[in-house]
Amino acid sequence: MELSSGTVSPQERIGASNAQPYAESMALFRRAAQVIPCGIYGHQSPAATLPGASPYYAARAEGCRYWDVDGREYLDFICGYGPIVLGYRHPEVEEVAERQRRDGDTFNHPTARMVELAERLVSLVDFASWAVFGKNGSDVTSWAVRVARESTRRKKILRLSGGYHGIDPWCNHSPAGIIEEDRAHVHTFHWNDLEGFAQLMRRHAGKVACVIVTPYHHPAFGDSILPARGFLKAIEQKCRDEGVVLILDDIRAGFRLHLGGSHRVFGFSPDIICFSKALGNGHPISAALGRKELRVPASRVFLTGSFWNSAVPMAASLKVLDILERDDVPAKLQRSGQRLREGLERLGTEFGKDILGSGPAAVPFYRFNDESNFRQWQRFCAYAMEGEGGVGAFFHPHHNWFLSAAHTDADIDQALEIARVAMQRTLEETI
Amino acid sequence: MELSSGTVSPQERIGASNAQPYAESMALFRRAAQVIPCGIYGHQSPAATLPGASPYYAARAEGCRYWDVDGREYLDFICGYGPIVLGYRHPEVEEVAERQRRDGDTFNHPTARMVELAERLVSLVDFASWAVFGKNGSDVTSWAVRVARESTRRKKILRLSGGYHGIDPWCNHSPAGIIEEDRAHVHTFHWNDLEGFAQLMRRHAGKVACVIVTPYHHPAFGDSILPARGFLKAIEQKCRDEGVVLILDDIRAGFRLHLGGSHRVFGFSPDIICFSKALGNGHPISAALGRKELRVPASRVFLTGSFWNSAVPMAASLKVLDILERDDVPAKLQRSGQRLREGLERLGTEFGKDILGSGPAAVPFYRFNDESNFRQWQRFCAYAMEGEGGVGAFFHPHHNWFLSAAHTDADIDQALEIARVAMQRTLEETI
Known part of the structure; x- marks a missing residue:
């Protein structure tokens, strides 16, 4: 050329x-x-x-x-x-996936891989005592929001303006097919605007079920913005003060910044963390992990899918985590x-x-x-x-x-x- | 023993x-x-x-x-x-899946498999002119409902009492984590109760976006009930009369009763059909197909997932469809x-x-x-x-x-x- x-x-x-x-x-x-x-x-x-x-x-x-x-x-x-x-097509991951495939993938039951992966993830993430699995980021962000509503018996969701948490009506960026009731209790604040966040919390005092954040702001068509010093810690503190569930959507950056979740890089601690993307190196899987205090509501909010307990992506994810750790x-x-x-x-x-x-x-x-x-x-x-x-x-x-x-x-x-x-x-x- | x-x-x-x-x-x-x-x-x-x-x-x-x-x-x-x-572990399906895996599965782009699978499905389903793909049944039932709302600019969803359409708030059977707004415009009728259905349609005249049905009633903890003669055709006719989108959730029975969709067995014609389960013989995939009149709203309602365009389940599904047809x-x-x-x-x-x-x-x-x-x-x-x-x-x-x-x-x-x-x-x- x-x-x-x-x-x-x-x-x-x-x-x-x-x-x-x-x-x-x-x-x-x-x-x-x-x-x-x-x-x-x-x-x-x-x-x-x-x-x-x-x-x-x-x-x-x-x-x-x-x-x-x-x-x-x-x-x-x-x-x-x-x-x-x-x-x-990472050879070590694909070898493990192939070995699992020889036994099978989708069954009537989960396999031991589900238990092993939950144990492994819980051991990696400092605040977490349980894990659940889906196939897609939206599966777990939307479920996490419902767990927060079930736990608090409150309705309000506070989220970042311009943040992406998936395709479901409460959060997707398009108005098409959405009705006003879908977002009646979803309110946004601006990244690094702690005063705006605090105002929003005051305006909806006693009604906020959860705050959902990304570890840093990564909009499309715009610069990524790291958290200002203390921003996420201050959000965490306000959530603790008000009994609000803090959800970290770590789907985009998870496992690329820190094996234990991106909150470890930015100095705060959420109540639920959502992973997907890198977890399976291309095998379809997502996961939500949470604090022990949320185990009861987590066990009540219905979560399932035809392929969500499939063994191959879980076997692959176990190997991915091993390699991420081994090779830093x-x-x-x-x-x-x-x-x-x-x-x-x-x-x-x-x-x-x-x-x-x-x-x-x-x-x-x-x-x-x-x-x-x-x-x-x-x-x-x-x-x-x-x-x-x-x-x-x-x-x-x-x-x-x-x-x-x-x-x-x-x-x-x-x-x-x-x-x-x-x-x-x-x-x-x-x- | x-x-x-x-x-x-x-x-x-x-x-x-x-x-x-x-x-x-x-x-x-x-x-x-x-x-x-x-x-x-x-x-x-x-x-x-x-x-x-x-x-x-x-x-x-x-x-x-x-x-x-x-x-x-x-x-x-x-x-x-x-x-x-x-x-x-069907050998022919797994061979095709393995061949696709040697090329790759999850990429930055779809593969030719997506086009081929859409063409194949559209050729199988008599009323359909387009297809989209997800990973799970809920992905496509919930999206279909949004397409109906976008198309009609109406809010109401009429669904079967006791029917299962997935885990999303508008339809899941549990109240945990659900707020009243999630179901404010969702109304149920009883299987084979045409008069009850007609009453519900009259009560919400001009406000109904869609009716979602299964091809026959298959509740858990209860007998399956086939449609009474003319029940689904009468629902279809009322939907046509009122400009309501008729969605067939064929996730459970799809491809087991008829290759072209279970409506072919029961003598009616929906506007959107949702498949998953059998389509990939265990590979994670779901699909929604629809009439050409719904293509524009379908193109507006956001739909995506990290692994939804992955090639292996699509390659597998193409082979599954071939075998379903070849072996009747x-x-x-x-x-x-x-x-x-x-x-x-x-x-x-x-x-x-x-x-x-x-x-x-x-x-x-x-x-x-x-x-x-x-x-x-x-x-x-x-x-x-x-x-x-x-x-x-x-x-x-x-x-x-x-x-x-x-x-x-x-x-x-x-x-x-x-x-x-x-x-x-x-x-x-x-x-």
Whole structure:
């Protein structure tokens, strides 16, 4: 691919069929549009990344790389939007999963894996004395909220403005299909606005069942924001004072920052913690863990699903936790993430176009510092995806990225080389 | 095991540690009770089957048989509570799943499998022009209800009294953690009570978003009841007249009665159909399919999950559908189910203790005809689980059973032999 093609934007290139890098993705998408509303919906929708200028369908993956249906290769910085913490198709995890599969997966009963995994998680999370399992983040965040309502016999849920806790009516960000009763008792406060939070607590004194927070603020289309000193501890204290259940939604960052839950990094202690994503390294599982005081209400709030006790994801998760611990993966992710951040910052300085990283280096959010509409940054990410010599870097333009333990220094450096070319092209087209 | 032990009830046997058939299950359960609310919760809870007198944990499975953690073997008539329609670890399905796994499962994008599966399902279901996917039944029933609300801009949901549509607040059977607003616009009618349904429709005229039905009534702790002639067609007609969305929850029976959806058996046509369970033969997947008129609201109501586009369950489902069609599995299940029903009825006649079967033979509900409290029937099921010579039959005392394509005539006949001994013991202990 010649550098001179950098003067044609990826979007314009889409029109030139003989240079269409995503032809097979587009062909599949046209078929999908016939039989699936939006073709691809939800967080993997092309509308949420780069319509017309990114791959739409994956074909295979290994480690920190994947290939799309057009045969193009990507150094991956999204990791399946979080689940892939050890790398795709991790041999040790897959060996354990395969061994469990030889016995079976979905049965009439749970297996010993469920007990072992609950024991393991409870031993990892300092405040927890019990665990339950689901398949998806929403399964456990929504259940946790109900446990809080059952425990307190109160209705109000206080949550972060712009936070994401899943697709259920009490929390999803869209008004479509939602009725006013769904959110009649859900109230929002702003991140790091302790006074606003305190006001909200006073306004609804005696009526608040729970406060649900993420360990730091990680909105889409916006910088990640770490908690101000004492913010989460102060929320915790107010919850204790008022008998309010504090729920930590650690689905996005869980196990990437600290094996015992991200509250350990930010110095506070919730009553319930929700995990999913990284727990199974791609195997479908979620979990909620809680304090012993909540065991009785937790045992009353109905929770079940046809595949929620399946053995393979639990066996895989046990192995994932072993490896995370053995290899001190959170520290490794921090180092690789830091290498990436420093490299991108150097690149920005060199080209006079600052790249701003926010959030933990292991789960970073990036954008150009001089724009808030992501327009040029989208071009940069599109050029990175297109890459060099058939190898791109999957840089998401407006969602936080994820590092995995499979990213070596050489992978990071290769991604930085791809970023350099993408930066050149981006700046060339706008000069 | 000697027949004379039949004078000791299974429950009493639990106390005799040297004769405890479920010792390893109980030991695991004691560990579980330390770290999991209720030890086992939801539909697999021992409290929902036979506390102290059934296996609690599975170890492995193959075809129509499984083994518990005590090494005991069972002829299975629950099939994982529905998912296992072709038999556990079906070689053709697992081969396809393994091939997909070598490429990968959870990616940044969907795979071609999602498009292929949507195309396949839409071609099977007569009224449907689109499909979406989840992991669990609740994922799609709750989403379907929201699509109906979005489409109609109305709030009311009419549903069957005693019907099961999942764990979400609008429908779950427990009041724990639910607030009044969750169900403010949910109203119930009784199965086969067309006049009651019509009254409810009149009472809420112009406010009803959807009616959600199962293809026949399959409550737990109660006989399955087929629709009276014209009942579902009349509901459909009223929905059409009033612009109400008719949702068929076919999660339990789907693909066991008819490949194109159970409405084909009962002569009506819904607007949305929800599948899960049998679709993946144990791989976690659910789907909702709908009419073209609902495509726009369907595209607006947010739907996503970390693992919902994963490729392996979709690849498996494609193969499951092929086999269901190739082998005409619904007809096969009907034949095996009929053999089981006739055998159990003969047994009842022979012992002067009628066994009443209800619902489709492929998804039957059984109980003793002369009791409604299930007391003796629980003993019968416990004796069947205990079985003969280390082989029992997993007969659920108060949930419908499921047949699978792996049940041969010889398996059914062996189960009937186990049932004969269980019947003898049950009657001996109560004489």
